[in-house]
Every structure is written in structure tokens, then in C-alpha cells.
Amino acid sequence: MSGANASPIGRSQQEMNTTSLIEAVTKHFPQAVAASHSYRGDATVIVRAEFLLEVARFLKEDPEMRMSYLMDLTAVDYSAFGKRPAPAFFASSGVAVGPSPEIPDENPWPGPPGETRFAVVYHFFSVTHKHRLRVVVPADEAAAEVDSVASLWPAANWLEREVWDMFGIRFRGHPGLKRILMYEGFEGHPLRKDYPVKKRQPLIGPVN
Amino acid sequence: MPIETTDLTPHSHSADLETRDMLLNIGPAHPAMHGIIRIVAKLDGERIEEAEVEIGYLHRGFEKMAETVDYNGVMPYTDRLNYVSPLINNMGYSMAVEKLLGISVPERCHYVRVIMSEISRICDHLTCVGASAMELGAFTVFLYMIKAREYLWELVEKVTGARMTISYCRIGGVKADLTADFPEWCRKAFEETRKVLAESDGLLTRNRIFADRMSGTGVISAEDAMAYGITGPFLRASGVDYDVRKDNPYAVYDRLNFDVPVGTRGDNMDRYLVRMEEMHQSMRIVEEALRQMPPGPVQINPETGHAIPAAEMVDLAKVGNIEAISGDSAVTCPTLEGSGRAQHASIAADEKRVVFPPKEDTYGNIEGLMQQFKLVMYGHGVRPPKGEVYFPVEGANGELGFYVVSDGTANPYRVRVRPPCFAIMSALHKILTGDMIADMIPTFGSVNMIGGELDR
Numbered sequence: 251m252s253g254a255n256a257s258p259i260g261r262s263q264q265e266m267n268t269t270s271l272i273e274a275v276t277k278h279f280p281q282a283v284a285a286s287h288s289y290r291g292d293a294t295v296i297v298r299a300e301f302l303l304e305v306a307r308f309l310k311e312d313p314e315m316r317m318s319y320l321m322d323l324t325a326v327d328y329s330a331f332g333k334r335p336a337p338a339f340f341a342s343s344g345v346a347v348g349p350s351p352e353i354p355d356e357n358p359w360p361g362p363p364g365e366t367r368f369a370v371v372y373h374f375f376s377v378t379h380k381h382r383l384r385v386v387v388p389a390d391e392a393a394a395e396v397d398s399v400a401s402l403w404p405a406a407n408w409l410e411r412e413v414w415d416m417f418g419i420r421f422r423g424h425p426g427l428k429r430i431l432m433y434e435g436f437e438g439h440p441l442r443k444d445y446p447v448k449k450r451q452p453l454i455g456p457v458n
Numbered sequence: 459m460p461i462e463t464t465d466l467t468p469h470s471h472s473a474d475l476e477t478r479d480m481l482l483n484i485g486p487a488h489p490a491m492h493g494i495i496r497i498v499a500k501l502d503g504e505r506i507e508e509a510e511v512e513i514g515y516l517h518r519g520f521e522k523m524a525e526t527v528d529y530n531g532v533m534p535y536t537d538r539l540n541y542v543s544p545l546i547n548n549m550g551y552s553m554a555v556e557k558l559l560g561i562s563v564p565e566r567c568h569y570v571r572v573i574m575s576e577i578s579r580i581c582d583h584l585t586c587v588g589a590s591a592m593e594l595g596a597f598t599v600f601l602y603m604i605k606a607r608e609y610l611w612e613l614v615e616k617v618t619g620a621r622m623t624i625s626y627c628r629i630g631g632v633k634a635d636l637t638a639d640f641p642e643w644c645r646k647a648f649e650e651t652r653k654v655l656a657e658s659d660g661l662l663t664r665n666r667i668f669a670d671r672m673s674g675t676g677v678i679s680a681e682d683a684m685a686y687g688i689t690g691p692f693l694r695a696s697g698v699d700y701d702v703r704k705d706n707p708y709a710v711y712d713r714l715n716f717d718v719p720v721g722t723r724g725d726n727m728d729r730y731l732v733r734m735e736e737m738h739q740s741m742r743i744v745e746e747a748l749r750q751m752p753p754g755p756v757q758i759n760p761e762t763g764h765a766i767p768a769a770e771m772v773d774l775a776k777v778g779n780i781e782a783i784s785g786d787s788a789v790t791c792p793t794l795e796g797s798g799r800a801q802h803a804s805i806a807a808d809e810k811r812v813v814f815p816p817k818e819d820t821y822g823n824i825e826g827l828m829q830q831f832k833l834v835m836y837g838h839g840v841r842p843p844k845g846e847v848y849f850p851v852e853g854a855n856g857e858l859g860f861y862v863v864s865d866g867t868a869n870p871y872r873v874r875v876r877p878p879c880f881a882i883m884s885a886l887h888k889i890l891t892g893d894m895i896a897d898m899i900p901t902f903g904s905v906n907m908i909g910g911e912l913d914r
Binding site for chain 1: 525685687689847848857861874881883
């Protein structure tokens with residue numbers, strides 16, 4: 251019964267793993283890796299979009315890496331990050347009640363991956379070495395286009411379609427980039443922060 | 459749905475007969491497609507030459523909605539991802555947020571979560587095996603398995619108060635401790651489940667009709683399965699022993715002994731066998747966890763022998779009669795018995811900014827009331843630091859991952875679910891190609907497609 255209050259994941263081993271993983275990628279692609287961190291033990295490298303395919307191929311084929319799985323591929327729209335309105339406080343009573351303070355963090359997260367609006371996030375996993383790596387690729391709004399990795403991991407086919415559907419990020423070289431969860435004819439990309447939650451479109455729900 | 463094209467070019471494999479391919483549209487309104495999947499198959503006779511799978515008919519915008527509510531408010535939405543095993547979704551999401559917060563729950567709480575998610579896994583496999591057996595004509599097995607699931611859901615109901623959409627976990631703990639008679643109920647339910655599994659095994663495993671339809675159909679190789687991101691029983695049937703509970707152990711899975719069944723052929727029959735064995739292993743995990751679990755207050759006598767309804771407690775507190783209620787437990791509903799002050803320390807993390815106070819404190823003193831208010835008032839609530847985490851758990855269908863991004867406010871900035879059956883569905887066209895049209899039914903059954911998590 252050792253480590254009753256230890257973290258749910260074997261932290262020390264994980265951390266050793268993450269540092270060496272990040273180092274290996276950075277050493278191999280010094281010009282491709284813009285930044286890296288291991289917030290909460292998740293090894294993360296931020297890769298410039300033009301090097302994505304090269305890095306991805308390395309991750310898949312290098313014997314030290316052997317990322318057999320593209321576990322997840324998604325995106326985050328950082329356009330509203332840090333800009334959300336302050337939480338409610340009771341001004342009418344004359345007493346302003348501020349929100350509870352953020353829980354402090356001794357090892358803070360370095361923040362969004364850059365100035366770009368979107369970040370495409372890849373989660374890789376290796377069955378051989380049992381390690382995980384997150385690759386973040388910043389994508390600009392104007393040319394929201396990233397290379398497709400569907401040729402390396404067929405799993406990316408549907409995942410990239412979903413990112414296109416939800417965020418409007420295109421994938422160069424994708425075998426058939428079309429909507430997957432929404433219907434053809436749907437206007438806009440629902441997970442963008444500027445898409446209103448309650449917006450209705452004619453083909454779904456009551457007619458406006 | 460209109461069928462647009464028909465390929466009229468004759469094929470050369472039959473010298474004198476003119477043959478042509480046929481496009482067959484199955485679903486979305488087809489009972490075998492569970493009402494939400496459309497497969498357009500190109501047939502050569504009865505053989506599927508090409509298939510196109512279309513999803514999205516059950517999209518409800520889970521990820522968008524999660525951005526509009528606070529962290530605990532996402533919990534009911536996660537119930538509706540894989541609604542057959544909601545406890546695993548609850549656990550995955552709350553562990554992701556706990557990782558973001560950097561807190562850990564008490565040891566007993568880990569055991570409670572493990573026990574409840576293994577029970578959910580059994581329910582999920584029972585549903586999957588039962589339903590796919592029914593689709594092959596074995597209606598009896600379906601009824602037997604649903605009977606066993608009923609015993610387990612009664613067990614779940616006793617602990618959580620609901621059968622399916624249970625919202626049992628909280629960030630930093632669970633809603634209530636196990637009831638004192640839980641081990642006894644669990645033993646009875648498992649006895650019934652084992653009986654049902656033995657019966658179903660006898661009816662199915664060496665049944666000629668069943669075996670003929672399952673063996674050699676829906677085959678996928680280990681390499682293909684990994685390339686498509688397939689995890690869970692579907693992958694293990696192809697011979698890869700990847701299981702999140704073993705390879706990235708979370709909660710207390712590293713202290714429990716269990717085997718991961720692995721198939722060899724990657725066909726429907728192996729997937730059936732893997733699921734049957736996993737149910738036995740899950741029961742083994744629960745039994746061992748119940749033995750290992752540190753004793754909680756539920757296993758000792760509470761300080762006072764009685765509890766009073768919460769409404770009465772509020773009334774007494776309103777008139778200032780604090781002596782009458784001090785030391786008593788509040789009963790808010792029959793299933794909340796386990797969430798009193800006596801149990802609180804063992805089921806909820808020691809972090810006032812995250813977990814709700816025990817009900818006696820909420821109703822009995824101002825500190826407790828404020829603690830509760832600070833968590834439930836609009837704009838307040840749990841506020842993790844800025845950051846991003848990914849946390850995988852082993853769902854009933856495979857790796858269920860939650861990727862949560864926080865901007866330091868009370869609402870999650872982004873919640874992404876990695877649904878396990880999405881990966882399997884994306885490979886379905888490949889698995890179906892080359893099989894007969896009738897094989898689509900057992901293959902689709904073995905995918906255990908759950909619309910809630912597939913389309914979110």
C-alpha cells in the first residue's frame with residue numbers, strides 16, 4: 251500500500267519520460283520546435299506548421315519514438331483566451347463580490363502556443379514504449395491550413411474532417427475533406443468562439 | 459435517401475452473364491444501424507465491394523455546451539456520452555480536471571470510482587454482446603443479459619440514485635460513499651451475472667449458427683487496428699494487449715490483479731470472447747477492490763444513530779435551534795446518505811475551493827453555506843489555473859480521453875472528448891469490404907457503436 255496519496259499516475263517515471271521525449275524531438279528538429287513544456291506531466295512540443303509532416307514522420311518511424319497511435323487530433327480556438335468577461339458580481343447591492351481567486355500554481359502553464367488564432371493539437375501514443383506526446387501546431391486564421399497526416403495514420407482521416415467541420419481549418423493533402431458531424435450546407439464552424447451557442451440554422455430545429 | 463449513381467459497367471468475372479454493381483443504402487432509419495448511422499454499400503452480388511459510413515445524426519454539440527457551463531456542470535453532459543457506462547465518463551472527466559487542478563482524491567474514493575466503473579464496464583459489455591446476439595437471432599441471450607444488467611443497474615441505483623444518467627462523480631470526489639450493505643448487494647448481483655454469463659456462454663460460444671456467423675467475419679489486423687486508432691476490446695481481439703488500466707495505470711488499477719484477455723484472429727468471434735472474459739475480469743477487480751479498500755466510515759457506526767431530513771434541519775436552523783441538529787446527518791434524498799460529514803473526508807479531496815461541503819455544514823453553519831455558495835453561484839465555482847491536460851481512461855469501448863483547456867475562469871475553455879468508437883467507426887468501411895452483406899450485422903454489432911459518444 252505504498253504511495254496512498256501519490257498522484258494517480260506514476261509521476262516520477264512519467265516526468266523522466268517526458269523530458270527525454272521533448273529533448274529527443276528538439277535535438278532532431280531544432281528549427282521546427284518553437285517551444286515545449288511538460289505541464290502536469292504531459293510532454294508537449296509546439297511545432298511550426300511547415301515542419302509538421304517531417305516531425306510526424308520522425309515520430310512514427312524513429313525506433314526511439316514509434317508513435318503507433320494518433321490517439322487524438324483536435325483544435326483549440328484561442329481567439330477568446332483571456333478575454334472572457336469577468337464573472338458576475340453583485341454591483342446593485344453596492345457590495346462588489348469578486349470571484350474566488352484562481353488556485354495558484356507553482357509550475358505555471360506557459361500559455362497559448364503563440365499569436366495565432368488556432369492551435370491544432372495532436373496526441374500521440376506509442377504501444378511499444380508506452381509514452382505519450384502532444385504536438386501543438388499553431389495555425390493562422392487567414393490561411394487556416396495545415397498538412398494532413400492521414401497518409402501516416404489513417405485515423406487522421408475522420409479526425410481531420412471533424413476539425414474542418416468544427417473549426418474550419420483545412421488540411422493540405424487530405425483524401426476527402428468534407429463535413430462529418432454537421433450536414434453539407436451548414437454555414438460556419440460551430441466550435442469557433444465567434445459562433446453563438448444559441449444560433450440556429452434552417453435545417454435543424456425550429457424555423458427562425 | 460436518394461441513391462444517386464448506379465455503375466452500369468459490366469464486370470468480366472462471369473463470361474456470359476451481365477452483372478452490375480448495386481448501391482445499397484442502409485440506415486439511418488434502420489433498426490440494425492441503431493437509427494443513427496448510414497452505410498452506403500456498393501455490392502457485387504452479396505459481397506460488399508466498397509462501403510461509405512456516414513455519422514453525425516446524433517450530434518448535440520457536447521463540446522460547445524461544455525464551454526458554457528462550469529466545471530461541475532459538465533458532469534451531466536458526460537453521462538450522455540456513453541450512456542451505457544456513464545460512470546467511466548464521469549471518472550475520466552473528473553480525473554482530467556483534477557489533474558489540471560493538481561489535486562488528488564482520497565484513497566477510498568479511488569477505490570469507489572474503480573468499483574463503479576468496472577460495474578459499468580460489465581453493463582456495457584452485457585449490452586453489446588446481448589444486442590449483437592439478438593441481431594443474429596439469439597433473442598433469449600439478449601433477455602438473459604438484460605436481466606443481469608438489471609441487477610447491476612439496481613446496484614448502481616442504490617449507490618447513485620439513478621440507473622443511467624447518474625452524474626456520480628464530482629470534481630475532487632464522488633457524490634456519496636458506498637452504502638454499508640453494498641458488498642452484500644454486490645455479491646448477490648455478481649452471482650446472478652455469473653449465472654447469466656455461464657448460460658449465455660453455453661447458448662452462444664459453441665452454437666453452430668452463432669459461431670459460423672461470427673468466425674472469420676469483420677476481420678482487422680493488428681497493424682490496421684493501430685493505424686486507425688482502435689483501442690479497447692476491439693483492438694485486443696486483434697492480438698495487441700494495450701489496455702490503459704495496465705499501460706498508463708490511473709486511480710488504483712496498479713494495485714489490482716487482473717488479466718487482459720487478448721484474441722488472435724481479430725474477427726467478430728474473438729471480440730465476443732474478449733468481451734465475455736473482460737466481464738469476468740471486471741468482477742474480479744471489483745471483488746479485490748472491495749477487499750483492499752481502506753475501511754470508510756460507512757463500515758463503522760455513525761456517531762449518532764439517526765439522521766433528519768434536510769428540510770427539517772433547515773427549519774430547525776432557521777429558528778436557531780442549533781443544539782437539536784448538531785451532530786446529526788442530513789438526509790437530502792435516500793441515496794445521499796453516504797455524503798455526510800462522517801464520510802466526507804474519505805470520498806472528497808481536502809480542498810475547499812473545489813469540493814462541496816458535507817450537507818450538515820451547508821445547512822448547519824455559515825462557513826459551510828458560503829463554501830457551497832462559492833462553488834454554485836454563477837461566475838464562481840471551481841477555477842483551475844490556466845493550462846491544458848489530457849487524461850485517458852479505459853472506457854468500455856477503448857481509450858476514452860479528455861483534453862481540457864482552462865483559461866482560469868469558472869467555465870472550461872475547451873473540453874474535447876476522444877471517443878473510443880469514433881476510431882472504430884472510421885475503420886468500419888475497411889472492415890466491411892470483402893464481407894457479405896449479412897456479415898455487416900455482427901460486425902456492426904461488435905463495434906458497440908454508442909451514438910452519444912460517437913457524435914457527441
